[in-house]
Amino acid sequence: MSADVAIVGIGIHPFGRTPGVSGRRQAVVAARAALADAGVGFADLQFAFGGSHSAGDADTLVSELGLTSLPFINVANGCATGGSALISAYAAIMSGLHDLGIVIGFDKHERGAFNTDPAEHGIGAWYGETGLMLTTQFFGMKIQRYLHRTGMDAGVLTKIAAKAFRNGALNPKAWRRTPLSEAEIAASPMISHPLTQYMYCSPAEGAVALVLCRADRAHHYTDRPVFLRGATLRSRRYGSFEVFSPWLAIERADSPTVDAARAVFEQAGIGPDEVDVAQLQDTESGAELMHMAETGLCAHGEQDGLIAEGATEIGGRLPVNTDGGCIANGEPIGASGLRQVYENVLQLRGDAGAHQVPGGPRVGFTHVYGAPGISACTLLTR
Amino acid sequence: MRTVDDSLFTDTPDGVALVGSRCADCGAHTFPRQGGCPRCTGDSMQDVPLARTGTLWSFTVQGFRPKPPYAGPPEFEPYGVGYVELPEQVIVEARLTESDPDRLWIGMPMVLELVPFRTDDAGTPVLTFAFAPAREEGR
Ligand SMILES: [Zn+2]
Numbered sequence: 001m002s003a004d005v006a007i008v009g010i011g012i013h014p015f016g017r018t019p020g021v022s023g024r025r026q027a028v029v030a031a032r033a034a035l036a037d038a039g040v041g042f043a044d045l046q047f048a049f050g051g052s053h054s055a056g057d058a059d060t061l062v063s064e065l066g067l068t069s070l071p072f073i074n075v076a077n078g079c080a081t082g083g084s085a086l087i088s089a090y091a092a093i094m095s096g097l098h099d100l101g102i103v104i105g106f107d108k109h110e111r112g113a114f115n116t117d118p119a120e121h122g123i124g125a126w127y128g129e130t131g132l133m134l135t136t137q138f139f140g141m142k143i144q145r146y147l148h149r150t151g152m153d154a155g156v157l158t159k160i161a162a163k164a165f166r167n168g169a170l171n172p173k174a175w176r177r178t179p180l181s182e183a184e185i186a187a188s189p190m191i192s193h194p195l196t197q198y199m200y201c202s203p204a205e206g207a208v209a210l211v212l213c214r215a216d217r218a219h220h221y222t223d224r225p226v227f228l229r230g231a232t233l234r235s236r237r238y239g240s241f242e243v244f245s246p247w248l249a250i251e252r253a254d255s256p257t258v259d260a261a262r263a264v265f266e267q268a269g270i271g272p273d274e275v276d277v278a279q280l281q282d283t284e285s286g287a288e289l290m291h292m293a294e295t296g297l298c299a300h301g302e303q304d305g306l307i308a309e310g311a312t313e314i315g316g317r318l319p320v321n322t323d324g325g326c327i328a329n330g331e332p333i334g335a336s337g338l339r340q341v342y343e344n345v346l347q348l349r350g351d352a353g354a355h356q357v358p359g360g361p362r363v364g365f366t367h368v369y370g371a372p373g374i375s376a377c378t379l380l381t382r
Numbered sequence: 383m384r385t386v387d388d389s390l391f392t393d394t395p396d397g398v399a400l401v402g403s404r405c406a407d408c409g410a411h412t413f414p415r416q417g418g419c420p421r422c423t424g425d426s427m428q429d430v431p432l433a434r435t436g437t438l439w440s441f442t443v444q445g446f447r448p449k450p451p452y453a454g455p456p457e458f459e460p461y462g463v464g465y466v467e468l469p470e471q472v473i474v475e476a477r478l479t480e481s482d483p484d485r486l487w488i489g490m491p492m493v494l495e496l497v498p499f500r501t502d503d504a505g506t507p508v509l510t511f512a513f514a515p516a517r518e519e520g521r
Pocket of ligand 1: 419
């Protein structure tokens with residue numbers, strides 16, 4: 001299959017906490033960096049898609065970036081906001097409607113676990129009042145059931161978190177840049193059994209922007225284009241186990257991650273065995289464990305062996321979350337999915353510095369998961 | 383008696399039960415009640431009392447005091463949360479009366495209880511539902 005859409009410019013505002021700098025301001029920094037990387041101005045762009053969860057409407061960024069009359073469409077899709085913006089840009093270019101545009105994801109959240117109003121999810125107030133409306137609980141119960149099903153030991157969860165902090169220490173744009181030992185991670189406060197504090201990511205701040213164009217025009221902007229070979233989004237099926245579910249069906253079905261990953265590999269005509277570097281949603285370390293298999297990158301129950309042999313390390317045969325993932329970068333909801341794509345572009349260009357995967361990776365995979373049971377995936381090649 | 387939401391409950395000869403919906407077309411169950419069937423996409427849902435006993439499907443323990451809208455008592459104690467499979471109906475999420483993870487295991491028999499949750503401004507206890515380890519088979 002031919003590649004039809006290219007990423008020719010990338011920009012990021014460092015993740016973490018930036019007191020006194022609004023989420024919108026961080027978005028502008030990322031957008032200007034992406035434009036400079038592509039060697040274009042905002043006036044050259046024909047479209048924009050963007051969004052944030054808590055930091056304002058993306059389309060208002062034109063007051064700072066330039067009042068050029070371009071169509072700027074806001075995207076609001078929870079953790080898949082960045083992925084959905086990217087899918088929209090992909091469709092805009094593939095349809096022939098536009099040749100050059102930008103996607104922007106940004107956010108700035110308060111400290112502490114997210115608190116969500118059940119009414120926004122069509123759930124009664126009792127669910128929040130009695131203390132059930134917490135994403136942290138869902139991840140605790142999903143990994144508990146998964147470890148029971150696969151027979152893996154919970155000790156693998158500390159290993160995954162330790163890798164995240166180790167990789168974050170190598171990434172100048174990451175938030176958590178200090179390695180933590182497995183013992184420190186295991187001894188941190190229990191948030192939601194069996195998951196401790198340092199196994200979880202935290203709400204944070206940050207912004208990412210990507211400039212995209214028709215693939216046959218990519219060389220006008222860069223001599224190292226990266227091609228977007230597929231971008232997919234799926235919602236949950238009857239029988240899957242998702243966050244904010246007062247009930248589950250007894251009959252079981254695949255998660256939206258399985259559906260979105262399968263679809264993106266089909267769309268790209270690339271197999272999971274061809275992936276050289278993967279960025280997977282690691283809201284907590286159990287999520288990375290489960291998502292390794294749900295995406296098809298390995299078999300269920302095979303993960304602990306792969307992790308023990310170092311396969312998911314930067315120098316391993318299946319490097320996962322090479323920039324430190326959500327655990328080391330925090331999760332600004334609107335920006336998180338695009339951070340994964342940014343990291344894979346760095347990797348495919350060979351520009352990732354201290355966290356570069358050796359051997360010249362050619363295929364990069366990204367995956368996000370979030371409420372209310374959605375997943376978005378991308379495949380990049382060079 | 384005051385509960386967190388009276389529409390969640392119904393009286394049965396065996397005691398208070400949760401009330402869910404059952405699809406008259408395909409037999410799918412939901413909790414709480416809803417109008418549309420998530421399985422066959424139809425709209426023939428009927429109220430049905432849910433089983434009062436089941437088995438623990440998964441669990442965790444809430445280790446920190448949640449932000450609002452959590453409305454629990456001022457003194458926070460970690461509480462168990464789990465999914466309980468009600469045979470041939472549905473798996474429901476609920477608080478658990480047991481908060482020690484070493485005393486919970488997937489597959490253990492559980493029974494529904496109404497338990498005190500908080501006290502309202504008038505001093506009236508507000509009850510919610512929780513599943514407790516079934517005594518006769520508990521460890
Ligand atoms: Zn039905």
